Amino acid sequence: MYTVLLLTDKLITGGAEMYFCKLENHLKDENMTFYSAAAAGEMYNQIHNKSNFIPLSLKNHLGNLKTLRKQVIQKAIDVIHANSLRMLLYSIAIKKITNREIKLVYTKHNVTMLEKKIPFLFKKVLNRHVDQIISVSNFETENLQQLGVRKELIRTIYNGVDLDQFPFQPQQAQKTFNIGILARLSKEKNHKLFLTIANELRNMDHFTFHIAGDGPEREFVEKEIKKLKLSHKINVLGQASNPYEFICNMDLLLLTSFREVFPMVVLEAMATGTPIVSIDVGGIKEAIIDHETGILISHHSEKEFAEKIMMLHDNEDLRQDLGSTARQKVEESFSLSTMIHSTLKTYQI
Numbered sequence: 083m084y085t086v087l088l089l090t091d092k093l094i095t096g097g098a099e100m101y102f103c104k105l106e107n108h109l110k111d112e113n114m115t116f117y118s119a120a121a122a123g124e125m126y127n128q129i130h131n132k133s134n135f136i137p138l139s140l141k142n143h144l145g146n147l148k149t150l151r152k153q154v155i156q157k158a159i160d161v162i163h164a165n166s167l168r169m170l171l172y173s174i175a176i177k178k179i180t181n182r183e184i185k186l187v188y189t190k191h192n193v194t195m196l197e198k199k200i201p202f203l204f205k206k207v208l209n210r211h212v213d214q215i216i217s218v219s220n221f222e223t224e225n226l227q228q229l230g231v232r233k234e235l236i237r238t239i240y241n242g243v244d245l246d247q248f249p250f251q252p253q254q255a256q257k258t259f260n261i262g263i264l265a266r267l268s269k270e271k272n273h274k275l276f277l278t279i280a281n282e283l284r285n286m287d288h289f290t291f292h293i294a295g296d297g298p299e300r301e302f303v304e305k306e307i308k309k310l311k312l313s314h315k316i317n318v319l320g321q322a323s324n325p326y327e328f329i330c331n332m333d334l335l336l337l338t339s340f341r342e343v344f345p346m347v348v349l350e351a352m353a354t355g356t357p358i359v360s361i362d363v364g365g366i367k368e369a370i371i372d373h374e375t376g377i378l379i380s381h382h383s384e385k386e387f388a389e390k391i392m393m394l395h396d397n398e399d400l401r402q403d404l405g406s407t408a409r410q411k412v413e414e415s416f417s418l419s420t421m422i423h424s425t426l427k428t429y430q431i
Contacts, residue, residue, distance in 0.1 A: 084114040086161040086429055087154065089169040092140060093123030095296070095321060096266055097346050098191040101218075101241060102165050103128045106135075108422050114429070117157060119150065124321070143172075150176050154184070161429050163187040167194040174211045187428060189216040190226070192343055197229070205230045214428050219344035219365025237428060240368075241346050242421030243412055248353035250409045251330045253402070258290045259395055262332040264322060264347050265339070267297030272361075274306065275338040278384040281310050283391065291315055292332065294322040329356050333401070334394060336387065337361060344368070352376065353412045355405030359390050369416065375408040 086109070090102040099120075106118045107130045118129065119136035129135050136153050138146045153159070154176055162177075162184055164170040170188045177184045188208070197204040208215060208231050215236045217223040223238045261280075265271040273293065280291040293303065293316065300318070307316050322328045325347075329335060335351045337360035344365040351358040352375060360366055362378040370376035377390045394401050 084111075084161065084429065085157055085159050086114055086116050086163060087136075087150075087157070087159045088116065088118040088163050088165070089150075089172065090120045090165040091168055092121035092138075093125040093129070095123075095125060097241075098165050098189075099123070099125050100346055101189065101191065104242070104244070104418060104421070105163070105425065106130060108418065109426065111426055114426075115157075117153070117159070119153070147172060147175060147179070151179050154180055154182065159184060161185045161187060163189070163429075165189050165191065167196060170207075170212070174207070177211075185213045185429070186211060187214045187216065188212050189218065190222060190343070191218060193341060201229055208235065214431060216425070216428060219368055221365035221368065222343050237424070239421055239424045239428070240416050241344055241349060242418035243346075243349045243353045243416055244418045245353060245413065248326055248329075248350050250353070250355045250406075252355060253333065253405065256333070258288050259286070259334075260290050260292060260332045261334045261336060261391065262292040262294060262328065263336050263338065264294045264325060264328055265337070265345075266295050267293075267299040267303055269299060270340050271295075271299075272338045272340050272382065273299060273303050275382055275384060275387075276336060277303070277306050277310060277312070277316070279336065279338075279387045279391070280312055280316055282384045282388040284312065284315060286395075289315070289395075290317065292317045292319060292328075294319045294325075294328045296321045325350060326354065329354050332356055334359055334391060336391075337366070338382070338387075339363060340382070342366060348376075349412055349416045352408035352416075355409050357394060357401045357404045358408075359387060359394070369411065370408075371411075374404070375411045376404060 109116050117134045119138055121138045121140045162173040164173045173186050217236050217238050218241050220238050223236050263276050283289050329351050335356050335358045342364040348369050358376040372378040379386050
């Protein structure tokens with residue numbers, strides 16, 4: 083019997099945390115027992131097997147190490163799957179402290195500070211201590227290899243969409259043309275560009291813009307809306323309790339981020355058939371094929387975004403074609419079942 087411990091920092095709303103919850107909810111194998119551990123957050127209610135959940139502290143790192151050390155010994159953990167660099171460092175320390183033969187798996191979701199500031203040390207940590215690295219896009223796999231991470235350590239396993247939770251929804255004609263963004267309100271998501279796009283299209287009376295998500299940039303976003311005198315055009319909705327409902331209510335979804343690895347919201351929009359207009363960063367083009375499964379924008383240009391939005395507004399057939407082809411692409415390449423199956427195989431290698 084294999085025992086696996088899933089680790090993430092805290093259960094706030096975010097891509098890595100959604101990934102963690104999907105694993106916790108869906109990983110099942112008759113020869114494996116699964117445990118999970120994280121600090122508190124609003125996504126705790128998405129944890130299914132709470133009897134196997136280990137609560138951690140937000141700030142007491144020494145206390146967390148003591149807790150995890152005890153649990154690793156008591157539960158005879160064979161595999162630790164870390165979903166952040168901090169959790170990977172925890173895992174390395176625990177392996178040394180307990181002197182146990184533990185397999186370390188690391189899913190790399192985003193660009194880490196260590197990678198940016200001291201890439202040599204980041205590479206050394208991965209090459210020396212990690213048994214398997216899950217990369218969520220080929221783009222990130224290539225980046226890791228260019229950094230000097232050993233090729234044999236890395237497996238590309240795409241994020242997966244639960245196709246039952248995000249069924250295809252043919253778009254219905256509405257009086258208003260709804261344009262949305264679903265992202266944490268943080269600087270890297272570049273909501274300022276979304277606002278300037280709205281300003282560029284302010285004279286389109288039936289266009290309405292919607293911002294779903296919360297985070298540290300909310301006050302800035304609200305002030306900027308007032309500054310641009312767009313309060314009548316832009317709705318700030320806060321945290322989306324039902325992402326599927328929000329996405330389906332949009333005629334278009336935008337992604338304006340400065341950087342991404344492989345954002346889950348792109349796949350969710352594609353699954354529902356809601357057309358997406360996205361900046362071409364990270365591994366996004368592995369899902370969005372320009373003018374086939376969505377629209378890609380080469381630069382952070384509000385004028386280019388506005389031009390493509392107008393093109394799609396004026397061409398309902400193209401919107402329908404993009405939506406149906408995107409759904410087919412998700413079914414073929416980005417299903418949750420494929421992600422879960424591939425992850426289970428990683429534990430067994």
